[in-house]
Each structure stands twice: as structure tokens, then as C-alpha cells.
Amino acid sequence: MxxxxxxxxxxxxxxxxxxxxxxxxxxxxxxxxxxxxxxxxxxxxxxxxxxxxxxxxxxxxxAEPNEAHIAIPKLEKKFNVTVITQNIDNLHERAGSKNVIHLHGEILxxxxxxxxxxxxxxxxxxxxxxxxxxxxxxxxxxVWFGEEVPKMTEAQAICKKAEILIIVGTSLSVYPAANLIDFTSKNCTIYLIDPKEVYTSKKDNIIIIKDLASKGLPPLVEKLLLQK
Missing domain, CATH: 3.30.1600.10 (SIR2/SIRT2 'Small Domain')
Incomplete structure (x- = not known):
């Protein structure tokens, strides 16, 4: 897988x-x-x-999970999926994602x-x-500003093994989390979903989907599930 x-x-x-x-x-x-x-x-x-x-x-x-949150757990039917999130809410878990790493803590x-x-x-x-x-x-x-991000090492190790990285809803401007993209291998296919321009130092293997998370992510999930 x-x-x-x-x-x-x-x-x-x-x-x-x-x-x-x-x-x-x-x-x-x-x-x-x-x-x-x-x-x-x-x-x-x-x-x-x-x-x-x-x-x-x-x-x-x-709040309730939206279409983007709900789409992600569907990938677990075919892939080993880890969600690494900068968000402190539990919407990923409530949508059904089983493996979620919260870089910046959990508000609950x-x-x-x-x-x-x-x-x-x-x-x-x-x-x-x-x-x-x-x-x-x-x-x-x-995790407040000025504090260390304790789960960064774990997240970096997971990104090194990623064969597909989906970046959604982040401007890649909050560090050190934004550096995670740099830990992916050269063979990792990267999808970046955002309606705005997002700067990244990683240029190879990036597919840009210029759309909202709830609009761009569900079709991508269906596409990946159809891959052989």
C-alpha cells in the first residue's frame, strides 16, 4: 500500500x-x-x-467537518494515510480519519x-x-508562538516515507511546519490545493489545484482511488 x-x-x-x-x-x-x-x-x-x-x-x-475533511478518510480504503495538521480542532477525527498528528496541539x-x-x-x-x-x-x-513543536521529528520521518503528499489549506508560511515539504523524497508526488498562490521552494513533482479545499480535494481523492 x-x-x-x-x-x-x-x-x-x-x-x-x-x-x-x-x-x-x-x-x-x-x-x-x-x-x-x-x-x-x-x-x-x-x-x-x-x-x-x-x-x-x-x-x-x-462546527462540522466539511467535504474536504470527509473525503480524506476514503483514502484509507486503499492507502496508508497519515494526516499531519497545523489545526487544533478535531474535525479530521470527527470526519473519520484514524491517524492524525496535531503539530500545534489540540484545543479539546x-x-x-x-x-x-x-x-x-x-x-x-x-x-x-x-x-x-x-x-x-x-x-x-x-503549541504557542515561541514554543517548540514536539511532534515535528515524527512528522518529518513520516514525510520522508510519503509517496504522495497532499497539501491543503495552508499557505506554507508558518514555520517550522512549512518545512515538512522539504523532507519528501524526489519521487514523492505532491498535490497543492489552495485558491491562492502559495510559494514553495519545492518545484519538482508538484501538481497545483487552484481551488478551495472542499472543492479541490474530493475529486482528487476519487482520482487516486481509481489508480491501479
Missing amino acids: KNIVVFSGAGISAESGLKTFRDTDGLWENHNIEDVATPEAWAKNPKLVLEFYNARRKQVLE KSRSVLTGKTYHIKSTELNIGDYCEKKSQLRPHI
């Missing part, structure tokens, strides 16, 4: 109604990134950070600031005074 890697970004979730920040203005739901998505923000005002992610979590739970989980152990959030909210068993505050299980 061929190894297929789907590398997804904010664009695929945006089609499900989840707003994301854009590098052009540095805002996420009208908040400065520096105020809600950095270790310094957490140290300065953890209550604001928790409230911000509580609102994002509620949005995620109300918390993490102990003392031990680093993760926990599923039982309700929609995480608040000041929510502790792990060692009485340490729980924070959102999110």
Missing part, C-alpha cells in the same frame, strides 16, 4: 466556519496574537488566555504546567483553579 500524507492547515477548517489569524494583521478573533498565544501572554494574564481558548473550543464543538485537551501530562477537557471550559492531580494549573494543550 502506498503511503499518503495529507498536510492540512487553517484553510480547511475555515470552510467549516472556524476563523483563524492571518499573518497580515496578526489578529485572531480581534485579539493580538501576543496577548493570547504566547508563553508571555500566559504568564501575564492566564485568565484572558483561558477565556480566549474557551471561546475557540465552543466554536470547534459547534489541557496540559499540566508542572508535568506536561495531557488531559481531555470534560466540559467546554478550562478555568483558573483547574488543576492536575499534583495541584498544578492546567493550561490549553496548544
